Amino acid sequence: MSTTAASNRHPIRLTVNGEVHEREVEPRLLLSDFLRHDLRLTGTHVGCEHGVCGACTILLDGAAVRSCLMFAVQSHDHEIETVEGLGTAEALHPLQEAFRDTHALQCGFCTPGFLMSLVPFLAEHDDPSEEEIRHALGGNLCRCTGYQNIVEAVRLACRRQRQGDAHGLGEGAVPGEMS
Amino acid sequence: MKHLDAALHTRGESAYVDDGTPPDGLLHAAVFGSPVAHGVVRRLDVTAARQREGVVAVLTAADIPGDNQVGPILADEPLLATETVHFRSQPLAVVYAESPEMGRAALAAIDCDIDELPAITDPRQAFAAGEIIDRPRQLTLGDVDAAWEICDVIVEGKCDLGGQEHVYLETQRARAWPLEGDNLRLQSSTQSPYATQRTVARVLGLPLHRIEVDVQRLGGGFGGKEDQASPWAAFAALGARLTGRPVELVLRRDEDLAMTGKRHPYQADFKLGLSEAGEILAYEARFFQNAGCSADLSMPVLDRTLFHSNNCYRIPHLRVWGVCCRTHLPSNTAFRGFGGPQGMFVIEAALHKGAAALGMPREELQRRNLMVNGDLFPYGQRVLESRAERTWDEGAALFDLAAMGRRVEAHNAEHLGSKKGYAVMPICFGISFTATHMNQAGALVHVYTDGSVSVSTGGVEMGQGISTNVAAIVARSLGIAPRRVKVESTNTTRIANMSASAASSTTLLNGNAALLACHSIRRRLDALLAEKLSLTADQVVSVLDEQVLVDGEATDWTWNRLVQEAYFARVALSAHEHFATPNIWFDAVSGKGRPFAYHVFGSALTEVTVDVLRGTYTIDRVKILHDLGRPLNRSIDLGQVEGGLAQGLGWMTLEDLRYGDDGRLESHALATYKVPDVYFMPEDLEVRFLENAGNPLGPFHNKAVGEPPLMYGIGVFFALRHAIEAYVGEVSLPYATPLTPERVLMQLHGRRLADIVAGTDGQEADASSQDEEPSLTTA
Numbered sequence: 001m002s003t004t005a006a007s008n009r010h011p012i013r014l015t016v017n018g019e020v021h022e023r024e025v026e027p028r029l030l031l032s033d034f035l036r037h038d039l040r041l042t043g044t045h046v047g048c049e050h051g052v053c054g055a056c057t058i059l060l061d062g063a064a065v066r067s068c069l070m071f072a073v074q075s076h077d078h079e080i081e082t083v084e085g086l087g088t089a090e091a092l093h094p095l096q097e098a099f100r101d102t103h104a105l106q107c108g109f110c111t112p113g114f115l116m117s118l119v120p121f122l123a124e125h126d127d128p129s130e131e132e133i134r135h136a137l138g139g140n141l142c143r144c145t146g147y148q149n150i151v152e153a154v155r156l157a158c159r160r161q162r163q164g165d166a167h168g169l170g171e172g173a174v175p176g177e178m179s
Numbered sequence: 180m181k182h183l184d185a186a187l188h189t190r191g192e193s194a195y196v197d198d199g200t201p202p203d204g205l206l207h208a209a210v211f212g213s214p215v216a217h218g219v220v221r222r223l224d225v226t227a228a229r230q231r232e233g234v235v236a237v238l239t240a241a242d243i244p245g246d247n248q249v250g251p252i253l254a255d256e257p258l259l260a261t262e263t264v265h266f267r268s269q270p271l272a273v274v275y276a277e278s279p280e281m282g283r284a285a286l287a288a289i290d291c292d293i294d295e296l297p298a299i300t301d302p303r304q305a306f307a308a309g310e311i312i313d314r315p316r317q318l319t320l321g322d323v324d325a326a327w328e329i330c331d332v333i334v335e336g337k338c339d340l341g342g343q344e345h346v347y348l349e350t351q352r353a354r355a356w357p358l359e360g361d362n363l364r365l366q367s368s369t370q371s372p373y374a375t376q377r378t379v380a381r382v383l384g385l386p387l388h389r390i391e392v393d394v395q396r397l398g399g400g401f402g403g404k405e406d407q408a409s410p411w412a413a414f415a416a417l418g419a420r421l422t423g424r425p426v427e428l429v430l431r432r433d434e435d436l437a438m439t440g441k442r443h444p445y446q447a448d449f450k451l452g453l454s455e456a457g458e459i460l461a462y463e464a465r466f467f468q469n470a471g472c473s474a475d476l477s478m479p480v481l482d483r484t485l486f487h488s489n490n491c492y493r494i495p496h497l498r499v500w501g502v503c504c505r506t507h508l509p510s511n512t513a514f515r516g517f518g519g520p521q522g523m524f525v526i527e528a529a530l531h532k533g534a535a536a537l538g539m540p541r542e543e544l545q546r547r548n549l550m551v552n553g554d555l556f557p558y559g560q561r562v563l564e565s566r567a568e569r570t571w572d573e574g575a576a577l578f579d580l581a582a583m584g585r586r587v588e589a590h591n592a593e594h595l596g597s598k599k600g601y602a603v604m605p606i607c608f609g610i611s612f613t614a615t616h617m618n619q620a621g622a623l624v625h626v627y628t629d630g631s632v633s634v635s636t637g638g639v640e641m642g643q644g645i646s647t648n649v650a651a652i653v654a655r656s657l658g659i660a661p662r663r664v665k666v667e668s669t670n671t672t673r674i675a676n677m678s679a680s681a682a683s684s685t686t687l688l689n690g691n692a693a694l695l696a697c698h699s700i701r702r703r704l705d706a707l708l709a710e711k712l713s714l715t716a717d718q719v720v721s722v723l724d725e726q727v728l729v730d731g732e733a734t735d736w737t738w739n740r741l742v743q744e745a746y747f748a749r750v751a752l753s754a755h756e757h758f759a760t761p762n763i764w765f766d767a768v769s770g771k772g773r774p775f776a777y778h779v780f781g782s783a784l785t786e787v788t789v790d791v792l793r794g795t796y797t798i799d800r801v802k803i804l805h806d807l808g809r810p811l812n813r814s815i816d817l818g819q820v821e822g823g824l825a826q827g828l829g830w831m832t833l834e835d836l837r838y839g840d841d842g843r844l845e846s847h848a849l850a851t852y853k854v855p856d857v858y859f860m861p862e863d864l865e866v867r868f869l870e871n872a873g874n875p876l877g878p879f880h881n882k883a884v885g886e887p888p889l890m891y892g893i894g895v896f897f898a899l900r901h902a903i904e905a906y907v908g909e910v911s912l913p914y915a916t917p918l919t920p921e922r923v924l925m926q927l928h929g930r931r932l933a934d935i936v937a938g939t940d941g942q943e944a945d946a947s948s949q950d951e952e953p954s955l956t957t958a
Binding site: 086103111112 | 181182184185186187188189190191192193194195197198200345346347348349396397398399401431432433641642643644814815817818821822823824825826848849850854855856857858860862864
């Protein structure tokens with residue numbers, strides 16, 4: 001690495017999905033690009049590049065933020081969670097299950113951003129009103145679904161959370177078998 | 180059955196083009212676009228850009244080894260412009276650098292001098308200047324010129340329809356790998372791997388078999404990646420070929436918005452003749468399509484505008500004419516509906532005006548003229564199984580149209596500050612590519628010795644659920660569980676010459692091809708079983724839930740045993756089959772034929788409330804009864820209806836593409852180009868599927884569902900008009916879209932508001948000037 005390049009780089013230390021990372025980054029590197037390219041966490045998608053679509057939403061110290069509106073250096077000393085840290089392949093997060101069960105996804109590009117926007121919401125809401133659900137989803141764009149099933153997914157996740165039925169196919173699942 | 184990709188999507192594991200581990204030596208392409216919309220290129224000097232840090236190559240048209248041409252139908256679209264430029268941001272050069280940032284930084288060092296010429300952005304102006312593409316089109320029924328004499332009422336008017344940006348959330352992108360010899364491999368976010376393969380081969384001057392295009396999935400397409408994915412793949416391929424290194428090109432959102440085509444804006448004139456009783460007797464329409472700078476798919480888009488110009492109405496005497504007008508905008512292209520929505524809007528506008536002239540409720544006029552079996556479409560095909568009346572009547576009863584009308588009238592009688600409106604929007608959409616030769620597909624099915632199955636088709640997964648549908652079709656046909664079936668990426672080495680995933684036909688074509696391939700394998704397996712089990716000719720073999728049955732009785736043969744025995748008996752466990760939609764044809768010269776395999780029908784009721792002080796509005800209800808045949812997968816089909824509706828509502832209301840007179844796209848970010856969010860969608864949205872409705876042509880009797888629901892969105896325009904008219908009284912307002920809150924406000928308060936802004940308040944205010952829209956900016 002040349003000296004000019006080195007002098008342009010800032011050391012950062014952050015925790016991502018429970019794992020500590022130390023890197024040197026160019027000061028204007030976006031957090032979204034850092035996650036995707038430096039850490040190879042490509043589940044965080046970039047849709048509009050200026051904070052409108054919400055596809056790049058991640059958790060910063062538990063709060064949903066847009067990683068395309070942050071520099072990587074601003075995440076120094078913070079804890080980040082991305083969609084890759086949400087549930088495991090064997091045990092999906094209740095939101096992941098609800099999105100699957102209600103067909104709340106089509107092309108999938110916006111899905112991680114919706115999920116990460118909803119993680120704090122689900123933690124605070126057991127029985128949200130329609131208006132509260134719409135408010136929670138208001139910052140994310142989906143061009144495929146028309147949102148109906150995404151609203152339904154939030155309802156289902158909340159209902160299962162209330163009933164302690166996080167992993168079973170609870171009441172309200174949408175039948176999807178061929179008829 | 181859930182969406183096959185559900186687990187991957189929710190885990191963030193689904194791989195889009197640029198998600199795979201970057202190959203060693205990956206270069207990043209950045210495209211230099213024209214700073215003006217129209218001009219003569221005096222100088223294009225890339226020497227300085229080549230010296231920039233991290234830049235490996237900068238290429239211009241002179242470096243293209245093959246044909247500098249990407250036009251899919253007409254050869255009128257260079258990959259890189261040379262002597263002249265025809266739209267702002269038209270590619271002129273491409274930089275290949277070690278990082279995307281280095282590549283984009285080097286664009287600033289390109290020295291380009293262009294003599295600017297006046298730009299035309301309006302299709303009527305282009306037509307007047309003789310700037311047309313290909314030949315005008317016309318379809319006729321009966322004798323329209325003679326028919327005017329028998330009409331009791333004749334209305335005329337104009338429509339001005341806005342375009343629409345696709346806003347696939349994943350922008351255009353591709354990766355290219357140079358392989359040994361002259362071979363090249365691409366991953367591309369394309370709806371049409373074969374079109375991309377063809378374009379790349381042409382640009383590189385290589386035969387098709389040297390180019391492999393692989394598509395795992397798209398982050399949305401909606402028509403925007405039907406043919407317009409190919410140039411970006413070609414830039415990646417060109418760089419890979421000339422530098423010997425893999426290349427990735429990912430458009431930034433503002434580049435994508437500025438450089439790629441949209442849904443075609445149209446201007447149209449209509450003339451409608453009615454009997455006193457409300458019978459449509461004659462209809463004439465002229466469509467001026469804003470094609471942008473080149474042909475792209477504009478001609479088949481225009482064809483579909485004319486094909487669907489009667490929507491689902493019986494019109495004995497008709498003449499519809501249209502022309503593709505060349506303007507200095509990016510070349511407009513396919514978008515869900517493919518010209519159909521524009522044709523359907525204009526007849527709905529004509530009926531709106533006609534109903535007012537007759538003093539008849541609009542929905543009465545619509546209902547009265549719905550097509551019944553045997554009626555003719557403008558292209559001479561007779562409707563064989565019209566479900567127009569069924570979907571209208573059953574929808575009106577199911578959702579209580581009469582109560583909606585009463586609710587709206589009661590609200591309007593009681594409220595001054597807000598007005599409600601409602602509309603019925605029936606649809607009829609023809610299923611098939613209008614270019615008959617594209618109605619074919621191939622499928623390749625492998626059964627492995629452990630009983631697992633792999634299937635490849637020409638269908639591209641872009642969220643619409645083709646993979647899930649194909650897996651379900653294969654599993655059902657072979658009698659095995661869907662989890663035993665893997666749907667492979669779409670790849671030109673496995674399926675050759677595939678048609679685009681478009682025209683709502685992907686499941687029809689590829690599902691039927693997969694079904695035929697499964698039947699081939701099943702025939703061989705059945706023959707083996709007949710031999711092994713010493714069956715007689717009248718005994719029927721089947722496989723259900725992985726068990727072999729004879730005359731419906733279980734045997735001790737399972738699917739796995741059957742596959743094993745077949746392998747050792749040297750029975751072929753793979754099949755490739757081809758499907759071609761039967762009995763369709765169209766003669767472009769006479770404008771007659773049978774272009775569609777069948778039609779999809781449906782009906783939507785829409786109710787809105789307008790705030791008459793602010794011009795803002797809410798969509799209170801949309802109630803849809805949709806004809807799906809027999810649903811293949813209710814969740815997936817429902818998702819297509821709701822998503823299509825959302826796009827249709829957006830096109831009619833929010834999505835405001837603004838080009839300056841200099842051809843610059845002013846709404847070139849999602850902050851300025853607004854698409855429906857969750858708040859915008861109706862709180863009460865209900866979709867029902869027509870019961871007892873088969874379709875012999877669809878796999879397992881299903882009907883195509885991709886595009887038709889978009890046209891339900893047109894209903895919101897007329898519901899809003901109804902509400903506006905409830906406030907302003909009987910006036911003739913322009914049929915101009917999108918009907919944004921700003922436009923609604925101007926229609927509510929007309930010239931008076933414009934006069935206030937212009938400081939000329941107090942002069943004669945009249946909101947009823949026909950076809951001329953008051954505007955804050957032109958007042």
